[in-house]
Amino acid sequence: MTTPLTFSLSREERALYNDAFMALVCARAVQGHRMQYQQRPCPVAIAVTAAVMALQPAVREVLPTTLNANFPKWVGDHPAVRVLMTRSATALSAVVRPGLLFALQTGVLALEPPGRLNLPGRRIPATISGESAQVVSVQKAAYLLGRWLPSAGSTSTALTLLGVRP
Numbered sequence: 001m002t003t004p005l006t007f008s009l010s011r012e013e014r015a016l017y018n019d020a021f022m023a024l025v026c027a028r029a030v031q032g033h034r035m036q037y038q039q040r041p042c043p044v045a046i047a048v049t050a051a052v053m054a055l056q057p058a059v060r061e062v063l064p065t066t067l068n069a070n071f072p073k074w075v076g077d078h079p080a081v082r083v084l085m086t087r088s089a090t091a092l093s094a095v096v097r098p099g100l101l102f103a104l105q106t107g108v109l110a111l112e113p114p115g116r117l118n119l120p121g122r123r124i125p126a127t128i129s130g131e132s133a134q135v136v137s138v139q140k141a142a143y144l145l146g147r148w149l150p151s152a153g154s155t156s157t158a159l160t161l162l163g164v165r166p
């Protein structure tokens with residue numbers, strides 16, 4: 001019998017990844033998506049996936065520096081990303097979801113049919129900043145991923161390539 005792989009956060013990571021910060025990370029993904037796609041709302045699955053990926057240092061380290069990178073090729077060139085997402089997406093999405101709910105409750109994000117997120121006003125600064133390099137890095141990665149993940153085609157294609165289910 002095999003033991004299932006689990007993913008857990010340290011006490012420090014739980015303190016960093018609080019609901020307010022997760023709300024900001026989700027908002028950065030939506031902000032990036034809107035920048036890339038003529039202000040169109042961002043699918044919820046893209047925002048959550050971008051946040052989950054941005055939280056993982058090993059994923060952030062191998063992200064491309066340009067939006068011209070081919071997403072399917074990138075996933076093929078970095079099989080560890082698929083492994084990380086398969087192992088940790090469920091646990092990390094449990095950290096992201098309360099932040100997304102907080103963003104919706106506070107009006108940082110708005111939910112529009114059919115399952116898309118929008119920024120209802122200028123509630124987050126355009127400039128990415130933070131008290132630590134990690135905070136800045138996570139935000140920048142979420143912004144990039146919000147812009148880049150949809151380049152795979154459909155949301156389901158991007159998620160399938162990453163080995164996760166919505």
